[in-house]
Amino acid sequence: MAHSEQEILDGLAEIIEEIVGTEPSEVTPEKSFVDDLDIDSLSMVEIAVSAQDKFGVEIPDDQLKDLKTVQDVVTFIQK
Amino acid sequence: MSQTDVVVTGLGATTPLGGDVATTWSALLEGRSGISMLDPDWHEALPVHFAGRIAQEPSEKLPRPRLRRLDRTQQFALIAAQEAWADAGSPEVDPLRLGAVVSSGIGGILTILEQYDTFREKGWKRVSPFTVPMLMPNSPAAAVSLEFTARAGAHAPVSACASSAEAIANAVDMIRAGRADIVIAGGTEAAIHPLNIASFASMRALSTRNDDPQGASRPWDVSRDGFVMGEGAGIVVLESAEHAARRGARVYAHAVGVGYTNDAHDIVQPDPEGTGQTRAIHQALGDADLAPSDIVHVNAHATSTPAGDVAETVAIRTALGDSAADRVAVTSTKSMTGHLLGGAGAVESIATVLALHEGRIPPTINIDELDPNAVVDIVRDKPRDLPGGDAAAINESFGFGGHNVALVFRRP
Numbered sequence: 001m002a003h004s005e006q007e008i009l010d011g012l013a014e015i016i017e018e019i020v021g022t023e024p025s026e027v028t029p030e031k032s033f034v035d036d037l038d039i040d041s042l043s044m045v046e047i048a049v050s051a052q053d054k055f056g057v058e059i060p061d062d063q064l065k066d067l068k069t070v071q072d073v074v075t076f077i078q079k
Numbered sequence: 080m081s082q083t084d085v086v087v088t089g090l091g092a093t094t095p096l097g098g099d100v101a102t103t104w105s106a107l108l109e110g111r112s113g114i115s116m117l118d119p120d121w122h123e124a125l126p127v128h129f130a131g132r133i134a135q136e137p138s139e140k141l142p143r144p145r146l147r148r149l150d151r152t153q154q155f156a157l158i159a160a161q162e163a164w165a166d167a168g169s170p171e172v173d174p175l176r177l178g179a180v181v182s183s184g185i186g187g188i189l190t191i192l193e194q195y196d197t198f199r200e201k202g203w204k205r206v207s208p209f210t211v212p213m214l215m216p217n218s219p220a221a222a223v224s225l226e227f228t229a230r231a232g233a234h235a236p237v238s239a240c241a242s243s244a245e246a247i248a249n250a251v252d253m254i255r256a257g258r259a260d261i262v263i264a265g266g267t268e269a270a271i272h273p274l275n276i277a278s279f280a281s282m283r284a285l286s287t288r289n290d291d292p293q294g295a296s297r298p299w300d301v302s303r304d305g306f307v308m309g310e311g312a313g314i315v316v317l318e319s320a321e322h323a324a325r326r327g328a329r330v331y332a333h334a335v336g337v338g339y340t341n342d343a344h345d346i347v348q349p350d351p352e353g354t355g356q357t358r359a360i361h362q363a364l365g366d367a368d369l370a371p372s373d374i375v376h377v378n379a380h381a382t383s384t385p386a387g388d389v390a391e392t393v394a395i396r397t398a399l400g401d402s403a404a405d406r407v408a409v410t411s412t413k414s415m416t417g418h419l420l421g422g423a424g425a426v427e428s429i430a431t432v433l434a435l436h437e438g439r440i441p442p443t444i445n446i447d448e449l450d451p452n453a454v455v456d457i458v459r460d461k462p463r464d465l466p467g468g469d470a471a472a473i474n475e476s477f478g479f480g481g482h483n484v485a486l487v488f489r490r491p
Binding site: 018019020021042043045046049 | 142144
């Protein structure tokens with residue numbers, strides 16, 4: 001079942017809050033995980049696994065490293 | 080040869096008696112036990128139904144996202160270190176001159192066991208990517224170093240139940256060697272899990288006094304039957320006296336002597352002659368340039384085991400000689416905290432330092448009938464006042480593997 005862009009964004013914000021404690025309102029599409037949200041590579045692995053549970057979309061490791069911004073992940077999940 | 084004078088300027092602890100030093104200390108003086116019953120689900124599988132659980136859960140002090148990526152040993156260490164650092168006045172120090180020596184006897188075993196369960200149930204992808212930095216034995220030292228930007232070096236000496244005494248000893252040496260002006264030092268343990276209880280129980284090392292958990296840790300009582308597992312952490316801020324004086328820091332005590340030896344007798348049994356313990360005290364006194372008659376108090380390792388408690392008193396008497404040994408007041412705070420394993424030496428060093436600083440020695444509780452083979456004066460039932468003036472005290476810690484560590488603290 002496809003998810004709307006907003007659903008994915010909200011779900012992602014929820015996961016990020018759980019894992020690194022970032023305020024959900026901070027998680028906006030243009031934000032970079034590393035530079036803006038201060039999320040390290042190990043936390044990105046956790047986020048990817050949680051996103052897989054939530055949206056049923058697996059993010060392979062070789063693609064994960066190319067997902068720099070929140071929008072990149074939203075697009076990937078939506079594709 | 081004169082060496083750098085090292086002082087204690089900050090104290091922090093989280094123990095079965097309290098979430099900080101003040102509550103722990105007042106419970107020690109009141110003679111309160113921190114032992115409680117374990118989860119009833121564990122009872123059937125285990126011969127021991129109680130332990131010294133920490134009084135205040137880390138979730139009350141650290142935010143959830145931080146807790147997720149820290150092993151429980153690291154959580155305890157950080158909480159105690161934050162308290163100690165604030166207690167020291169949050170000193171301004173060059174990160175290159177700040178060190179961390181923080182031990183754990185066992186390491187991140189709860190992480191290992193939890194993640195192994197996850198692995199078996201859900202597969203490798205569900206294993207936390209933080210598993211390795213949580214389980215490694217140096218993880219508490221690394222977490223403290225990261226928290227306070229301690230770049231002079233971070234170390235984690237591991238010597239079972241002597242680990243955190245050794246950490247403090249190493250920290251003193253680190254300052255004396257000129258490697259740091261301040262070192263955050265101590266130890267932590269968080270190992271209350273059915274497997275660990277089963278492991279110590281299978282050695283017949285634990286008390287099984289299930290009908291009287293708070294009476295189970297009873298060093299030197301004739302009916303003692305083993306130690307009581309505890310969890311928690313103790314951290315001290317050690318500083319060169321010169322650095323402390325320059326910033327006008329409050330000084331609790333001078334850390335004047337360290338002694339380390341090994342029995343090389345048996346992997347777990349203490350040497351019945353106690354020569355390794357005696358040598359550790361001699362070394363520490365020599366290092367401190369003090370005489371046995373300067374020692375007024377010993378916070379003993381005494382864990383409530385049939386063999387160890389008495390042997391320790393013999394070693395104290397041998398080490399100090401009869402006239403000094405007759406005047407020394409000995410206590411075991413493990414009667415109240417249980418045995419914090421890798422956290423024990425540091426929490427007991429804090430008790431030793433506070434006994435000097437506050438002029439009161441916490442009692443050993445639960446002695447209904449004192450073992451007549453205990454050959455020193457045991458402070459029992461209620462605290463004892465320590466007169467003012469020059470005085471020094473020893474904290475002793477021993478660990479499986481034959482490790483003996485003695486630390487000498489002196490009043491300012």
